[in-house]
Each structure stands twice: as structure tokens, then as C-alpha cells.
Amino acid sequence: MLRKSNVRTVLAILHDIAAAVLAWTLAYLLRFNFELPSQYGAEMRQTLLWIVPLQVAIFWKFGLYRGIWRYASLNDLRRIVLAVLLAAAAIPFMLWMLRSQLVVPRSVLVLNPLLLILFMGGSRILYRMWKETRFQGRMKLSSEPVLVLGAGDAAVALSKDLAKNETWQLLGFLDDDDNKQNCMLNGVKVLGKLDELAHWINHFGVERVIIAMPSSSHQQRQRAIKLCTAAGVQALTVPSFDDLMSGKVAVSQLRAIELDDLLGRDPVVLDTAGLQGLISGKTVMVTGAGGSIGSELCRQIARFSPAKLVLFEQSEFALYTLEQELHQAFPALCFVCLVGDVRDAARVDEVLQLHNPAVLFHAAAYKHVPMMETHNAWQAIRNNVLGTWTVARAAQRHNVAKFVMISTDKAVNPTNVMGASKRLAELVCQALQPLASEVSGCTRFVIVRFGNVLGSTGSVIPKFRAQIAQGGPITVTHPEITRYFMSIPEAAQLVLQAGLMGQGGEIFVLDMGEPVKIVDLAKELIRLSGFTEDDIKIEFSGLRPGEKLYEELLADNEHTLPTPHPKLRIAQAREADAAWLEQLLIWTDASTRPDAEVKTALQGWVPEYQPQHI
Template identity: 70%
Template structure:
């Protein structure tokens, strides 16, 4: 059933086709066509208009909405008109008709069609936008757009239709654009003039429309906004604008990622397609922050099946609900299971035969694992890794990727030592043929479960104070999507037994992180206090990505290096398995044994 508005659009175009054909004859004969030409005009009209209507339908003129008429719509009109103009003389030649159509009519008719069909759509769009902008009255708020590129132009069009804001102008550092108008919006000056223009135009809102800007450029613009005392919003990042359209609904507040984020990652998409497309891929810990993001990234490469394995029911349910909406065509299996459960792992792997396994399941909260949970850290992080890795070998998994941590380097806590032991487990299992074990080591990710960011936001929402353990404590940070992308890239590049180290950039002081969050919340340090509580058990002032006795080798990817770690002992497997399967042990006993297995481990005596 054709929509009523579509029916009106079709009727409009057919009427325009009739009018254009008649007008072409009238213009050809100075509004006084001879009688026999008038007769032929009506005779040919019966054939011409249906033919043009078919061309209009063929080129999809009725799939769009006139209110959003664009250059693509005009391109389709042009193609439809050119096709019909070429087909009309061919049609009458095939009909062997004696009708003589003046050549000037064959030229005038397509010109009139283009003018009338395109012009009417443009007028309708202008009328609708004027109607919306006129209805805003005094309720809409003036805003400045920061940037004057394609995203800014697209955003300005959306804002002019919005009831909430109306653009007062754009600011951009390109001197060639200053003083010019883009889609009716003037480029007023440089970004440094933001304070002056905000005061002159009484603007309290600014929108950053620079999706491809580096994080240094974005941070500078955010600082300018804060100095000018204007609230700042931003369009999504360049990767999020795949549709090529910026809408008001996509605007969001500036996040910490915008300040600490890094430049986009270049992935080997062809290689990742070879690794993942059409394959069965399994992710353990799929409900966690890293595991769930890995699932989102893997889904882009269209595996034949994606196995999501997690022991947490609610975490698995959450990612299930998301993927059912965002990836309805992707075949996913949501599997409850413990990584220590060999029988369950055998059932899953024997049935689905995964080609690639990403092992993200882990206990990773340092203070929790340090006191009264040390044995559980060994059970989950070491024994769990062992059993998933051995199942992968038994069932012919091509590649096994272990997600490790910077806390495994010269560890001072049980969590870090257990992850270093998990690395050694994978290295010891590596054989010349069969499953290739790849280890990826990186630091903290912004917004992950258990990270300081959600905790700081909650403390700010309660009015403070923000608690920081030490004024000099530093950590490496990256965004969750970036970490997941680099894990995929390392998994592709790994040939077996390597420890890949991600380029985490420069370490960030946690106290500076807290101050940035306070600023982004629109408050100052006088409003939200920062309190220092002292280092927690097992916590270091700074994290390292490489142990002292390790060195790295470059890889073809600029953000990945290979750590040359100490080789695992040859007798590791039997002895370690015997210990990990032993009955419950005390924290002190666990730490004592860990010093033998991981010589670089220096336990924190405060936690004893």
C-alpha cells in the first residue's frame, strides 16, 4: 500500500510532467501553436507522461521526504529526466508513429521538468524550515558552532529546524573562512575570539562540530569554552558519523574521553575480516566492560556465530538485550558458564567448534583480591585461564587471545601476580603447531567496571568529596573501544607465545583526572573537595607496561610492541596445576607461593 504522501508526490510529478510538455509546445510557438501541433501535443502526451512517471519511480524519487530534499534527490531527478528525455524519441520511433515532435520541445521539456520538480521540492523545504524556525519564537537559545566544516554545516541546518537552539554564527581558525557565510551562517572569527562573541551575542551554549579533531585540539576548545563561561556540547566522533548526517539528537555533553582520548586507530580491516568473518568466535567474560566491547567490535566483521560466555546472569542479559537490537542479523549464543568448569567448556567448544577465543574473564579489582580473596584470584585468573586454554587446544581453536594487564609487570598485588601467572600458563602451552596463544597487556580503560571514573562521578553527584588515594598516583588510560580494537589487531598479528604491549600514551595523574571531572560537571574545586585517603593494600603509585628485565620489539602497527618476557619454566604445567587445584589456601600462603612462581612479585606487607 502506497503511503498517502507518496501518492500526492507522484500526482504532483505527473501533473508537472503534463504541464512541462504543454509549456514546451507553447514556448516553442510563442504561445500560439498551430492547430495540427496542438493535436499532436495531446496525442503524444498520453505516451510521454506514463514513460516519465516510470523513470521517476525507477530512480527512487519517492523514497525520500521533501522536507529533507538534498543534492542526492536532485541528482536522482536529473538522472530520471535524462533517461526519459532519451527514451521519448526512441519510443515514437519504435511505434512507427507519423507524429513530428519539434526538436526544441525535446530540449525544453527536460529543462522545464528539472526546474519545476527540483524547484518545488526546494521551495517546500524552505517553507517547512521557515515554519519551524518561525515557531521557535523567543524560547530557543542562541548557540555558537565551533568549527566550520561539513559537520558544522550539517549541524547548522539541523539547528535551524530545532525548537531548542538557533545558531548565531560559527568560529573557525581557517582564515579563508572568516567573514564568509556557510549555508546562511556567518563565520564570525577564530576560536580564540569565543569569549568576545559569547559576551556580545549573550550566548551561554557552544557546540563543538569538529568530529575529526585530535584530542589536543578538542581539549584546547573545551578550555576556551570553560574560560568563556559557556556550556559546551559536542557532536559524536568521526567514527560515529557513518551516516554523514549530524542531528540534534546526537549532541552530547563533553566526556572525559574527549580530553584524554587519543587519535583514531588504523586497523587492518582486511586481515581482521580473514580472521573473523564467517568464523565462530568465542568471548569469555562477555558481559564485562572489555568483553562486551570486544563483542561489539567483532560483530562488525560478521562472524558466522558469536559465543558470549559469562558466569554473570545479569551481565550476559544486558549485552544480549543490546545486541538483539543493534545486531539483529548476527547469530549469537548467550552461554552461562564458569571458566573453571571443564565439563561446561567441553560442551560449548565441542558443539560450536570456535576458531578464535578471546579470554577476557578475570577478577581484576586489586584491593578486593588482596584481602580474603587471594585464593579466588588464583582460581579464576590462573586455573580458569588454564582450563579455557586447554579446552581450546583440545577442540582445535586456531587462535587464543588472553587479555592481560599492566599490573602483571613487577606486581605488588595478588591480582597482578595472578595475571602474570596466567600469561606464563599460555606461554607454556604454546606448541610449534596447533593453537596459537597471544597475550595482550594494557592499562586502565576509561569507564570500565571498577574504574575510578564511575566512582568519581557518583561522588560529584553527591556533592563530594572526591577521594583519591595519593596526590602523586598515576595510571595509564585508554578508551574501552580503543582497547578492544587493539586487542583485535594484536590477535590478528600474533603468531604464538608473544606478549603484545599496547601504546598507552602518557600516564595520567589521578588527581588531575578528578579535577577535570569536576570542571566538566560545571563546578570548581571550591564546590567539590578532593581528599587523599592513602594507598590501598597492593596498590602502587605508578604502573609499568614492561618489567625491568623485559625489552620490546616493534611491530608493523605503531601502537603495538612485543615484550620479550622471561620464558616460562618447563615444569610449570604439572606443578602449577597441582597447586591451583588444591583446597582453599590462606592469603599469606597464596602470596608465599606466588613469590616462587613469579620472582618479580613483591607482595605488599600491609595487606598481611
């Protein structure tokens, strides 16, 4: 019994035999205005006996019977044209080889390939149109009508995918470009501009809208989201421009609008060539590799093909999770997973001696403000300050070219132990910089300071999601509390860029944009989850220990200098010297100290530190 694919092949061959016979016959009839002389009629029938097998053999050689007519494309049409033209050239050649006495009119030799291309190509295209029309007719009853905002390349690509999808029925595009109004894109009309969304929603009765504007500015995307919200429809969006360009996802992989979209920022423009020089073919080490920033740094670094990526992490589970991800996402990447504590000088020294990294990103730190404020103050100092010192000195001893430390906006005018400890870590790196030439002659210390990242471990977003899943309420500490936010990938990219630009001793400050009220974040998250504030209540619990209403990126007595990158500035901050560093190390050498003593001493080490509770 013949398989379905074999039946299709036989039918396609029979069709092309019929097309070849018809084209050859019709070419003769056209040549003689449908009054074919008997002698030419006999010649026509005689030549058919060897011309048709010749043509079908050439068609087979060109693979015309491997495709499926339902998916006929321009490539299939191109193969048909080439095959027919080759067959047209082979016919007179064969007549000459056979020394045939038959005389085929030259006009027949010209008309035949034109007619054959028309019959073979046209029938395939018509068949595809018939199948798609039937398919679309069947799915109209069950598919959901949808409008697409944007009429660029991503929107057109999306429309092609939606045409094959039973879930959606695309009714039209909306775009602000005057040149695209009333145009047809892939058979679908550009109905109007974005501001007309409410009108078209009422006209068609759609409940969902797809925002296909991945290359537009975040202000334009935010405007589109707000228009959807005002019209009372659910908004979906296509993947980001970077993801589409990298090939990791397809344009048809729709997703719900997330907070990253509402707080979205313009894409980071990286000095790709410079980062290739910094990372490609070199050994790179990341401490705290299992954390939110550390793991994203590893992903970004992997894109630049380092010779080896050294992952240093205290948490075994976090390291295992990252190991599994990197194995799948970057199968060619050479990386090594090492468990260790940044305060363990022997372990750190062993790792740097064995792997000899050229660049080291120090992301390991205790970062949770309330937890470090009570019962853990000394551990914050030991991990964030002594740990930074331990890794930094080992970097100098083993000739690490660049040491990039991840700091925080909480280091500016700190009101908590965590922020003060990070400010001390900044000063440690700056104090070590003058020693670089004496110790190794090459280590350059670069500090990068930024605010909160969306979705990071311990941030408010995962907490709010969990509270919504439990039915609420969402707890916000204060109605006026504000924070700076950026996405984890953006933060990691800017850290890499700062690491490239740093010459030693600078504190780079990332452009965090405008501060956002946490209560506004909570409201947006409730709405994006499909609820209202009547469904999920917001309660204010009061500021936690060490927490302040407003974060700052620069201290009162600091100034900044511009850099060639628009999202990076350099802070002109107070620095420390070797004598200060020596005294600090004596203080941090103690095994334990009470919280009150730590907070009192910190006011001497960091004069701008103003604790809320002593």
C-alpha cells in the same frame, strides 16, 4: 472528503497544467516577438487540447506528484527535467502519428521544454524557500543560538540538520583552515578561527558550542574543549568518526563532552583484512564474556562475521544482558551463551569439544585489587592462575589455533595479589608454548598487557559519578596517584590486533599514552557535571591495600621490541619452563590457603612481587 495528501496532488496537477499552457503560449509569443499571427494563434490553441494532456500523463508516470513541494530536492528537479524532455520528444512524434496538417515552428518545440522546466522546477524551489523562511522566522524567537567549531563535512551535514531543528539557530562556523575563512557553507558563514571563540561568544551571547570535528586528532579536539572551558560555555559534540561511518548514529545526535573526549586518543588503525582472515567464518570463544573487556571484545568480533561466537561467563545476569544486546545489534550473528567457571575443567572441556573454536580470547579474571588483597587472596590465585591453566590446556587438547590472554599493567612489579596472580598467568601461558608442538602442533599463546579502561566495571569513573549524584564528596586515595587510561573499544581493538599478530609466547604491551592523575580526573568530571570544586569537594582517603601510586607497563628488567603496529610493542620478559609449571600446579591444587601464606609464597613464584602487607 478529500485527504490533505489528495488535495496537494490535485493542486500540483492543476499547477502543472497551468504551467504547460503558459509555457506553450509563451513559446509561440517569443517566436513571433509577441506579434502572433492569427493563423498561428489558432494552431496554438488547437494543439493545446492534446499537448497538455500528453505532458500531464508523462508527468504522472514519472511520479512528479508523489513528493511534497516543501521538501523539493535535486532528485525532484532531475525527474522534472527527464519528464519534460520526454514530453518534448513525444510532441513531434505524435504530430507525425496523427498525420496532422498543423505546422508547429521548430523554435517553439525548443523553447517550450526550457520554459516548462523553469516554471515547474522554479515554482517548487521557490515554494520550499518560502516555507523554510517562514519556519526559520517562527523558530528564531524560541531557538537557542549556537556556534559550531569545525567546518568540515561533519559540520556541513550538521548545519543541514540544525536548519530543520527548532531547538538551535546556527550563527556561524569557526575553523583554522585559512581557505575556509569568510566562506559560506550551507548558507552559514565561517566567521573566523578557533582562537576567536571568546570574541564571537561575547558578540552573539551564545551559551553553547557544538564541536563537529570527529575526524580530527584528539589533540585538536582537546584544544577545542579547552577553548570552550576558558570561554565559559557548555560544549556539545557530534558522535565519533567510527560511529558516523558505520551508520549507527546521525551527525545530529549531539551529546555532552565526556571524559573519553578529554582523554581521547587517535583512532586505532586495524588490519581489517587480516582480522577478517582470523575471525570471519570461524568459531570464536570469549571467556569472561559478560565483563567490560569481554563484552566489548564480543561486539568487535561480531563486526567481522564469525561463523559462531561462544560466550562463556560465570555471571548469569551479565550473560543475559549481553545476549539481549547482541540479539538487537547483530540479528544475523550466530552465538551461544554458556554459563560456566573457568576453573571447572570438565565444563571447559565439554564446551571446547562441542564448539571447537579456532580462536579463544581469555578475559575471565578477578581484577579488583583491594577485594582480592584481603580474605580472597587464594581465590584470586585459583581463578586467575588455575583458571588460565584449565582453559589453556583444554585449548591445546582441542586444537585451538590461537589463545589470547588478557593481562594487566598490575602484573609489572606487582605490589598486590591480583597483579601477582596475573603475572603467574602470563608465565603459565609462556610455559605452555613450548609444549604446543608436542601436544597439538597448532595452539599459539598470545598475552596482551594494558592498563585501566574508562568506565569499566569497578573503575573510578562510575564511582565518581555516583558520588557526584549524591552531592559529594569525591574520594581519591592519594593526591599523587596516577593511572594509564584508554577507552574500552580501543583496548578491545588492540587486543584483536595483537591476537592477529602474535606468533606464540609474546607479551604485547599496548601504548597507553601518558599517565593521568586521578585527582585531575575527578576535577574534570566535576566540571563536566556542571559543578565546581566548591560544590563537590574532593577528599583523600589514603592508599588501599595492595594499591601503589604509579602503574608500570614494563618491569625493571624488561625491554620491548617494536611491531608493525604503532600502538603495540612486544615485552622481552622472563619466561618459565615446564618444570616450573609442574611445581606451580602442585601449589595451586590446594583447596584453600590463608592470605599471609599466599603472599609469602608469591614472593618465591614472582620474585618482583613486593607486597605491602604480609
